[in-house]
Amino acid sequence: MKRDAKKGPVHLCAFYTENFLPLKNYFEESLRLIHDEGLSVEIERIPDDDTCGKQVEKWERAMRLKVKKIIEYVQKYRGEEILFSDIDIIFFRKISPLTRTMLNGHDIVFQKEFLGPGNKDVNTGLMAMWCNDATLDFWRTVAAAAHKDAFFNDQRIVNDFLREKSIPIRWTFFPDTISATTHRGLRPSPWITSFHATCSINMNKKIEMLEAVRKVVRSPAHYYVLELLTLLKRVVRYAYRLIPRRRG
Ligand SMILES: [Mn+2]
Numbered sequence: 001m002k003r004d005a006k007k008g009p010v011h012l013c014a015f016y017t018e019n020f021l022p023l024k025n026y027f028e029e030s031l032r033l034i035h036d037e038g039l040s041v042e043i044e045r046i047p048d049d050d051t052c053g054k055q056v057e058k059w060e061r062a063m064r065l066k067v068k069k070i071i072e073y074v075q076k077y078r079g080e081e082i083l084f085s086d087i088d089i090i091f092f093r094k095i096s097p098l099t100r101t102m103l104n105g106h107d108i109v110f111q112k113e114f115l116g117p118g119n120k121d122v123n124t125g126l127m128a129m130w131c132n133d134a135t136l137d138f139w140r141t142v143a144a145a146a147h148k149d150a151f152f153n154d155q156r157i158v159n160d161f162l163r164e165k166s167i168p169i170r171w172t173f174f175p176d177t178i179s180a181t182t183h184r185g186l187r188p189s190p191w192i193t194s195f196h197a198t199c200s201i202n203m204n205k206k207i208e209m210l211e212a213v214r215k216v217v218r219s220p221a222h223y224y225v226l227e228l229l230t231l232l233k234r235v236v237r238y239a240y241r242l243i244p245r246r247r248g
Helices: 003-007 018-034 055-076 096-102 133-148 154-164 203-218 220-247
Strands: 010-017 039-046 081-085 089-091 108-112 122-130 171-173 178-180 194-196
Touching (some): 010 096, 018 039, 018 203, 055 081, 055 154, 081 096, 108 178, 122 133, 122 178, 122 194, 203 220
Parallel strands (some): 010 039, 108 171
Antiparallel strands (some): 081 122
16 A cells, blocks of 8 residues: 555544434534544434334344445545444544554454454454455455344454455454443553443433443543542452351
């Protein structure tokens, strides 16, 4: 990939369906606060589909739509760098410098599903991508595989392909600062770059997660108090366990 394309901004591409509007407000506000001059933000509104009522159905519709939208963005920004983001994510620090660094030598950079050396899974919520042939082929193959699924889940399909190495793609993980609920619950390090509210498809639960994490990140003191309380709780629990043993 030509390096001169790096002069342009990183295109942050996101979409939301009408029913997830409150999440979009959190997303947008967080972007305003980080003042990332290297980003060009594009948030697309998709009208809600009234024909599918249940939350789980809406969720599946959003996942199918996601693959379709990614293909559109990759075609639109050919030769440039994009950051595709779910709408249930908030940012705390500039993301474009990390995106550029990570894309050096890779076609796609994924958020980790879990922390630790045992993790092999990617999370498709936040992805940095070079809009090139390899990336386009990758997503077209994912889209083609979607028809086989009764309940489509883009992340499962992506992880299957990456594990099988059946599509040639240069990919890597973002560092742990690209955080999610599956990493350290609602108590990430206060120095994270972004947080993805995962583990629930319920919007109110997601908002609770974002609020809780925002508190931790905005006030490291709050974080240390919580850590201290956890430690104290452990000490008390341990001491409590010792007492009956001595009596017995
Ligand atoms: Mn998500």
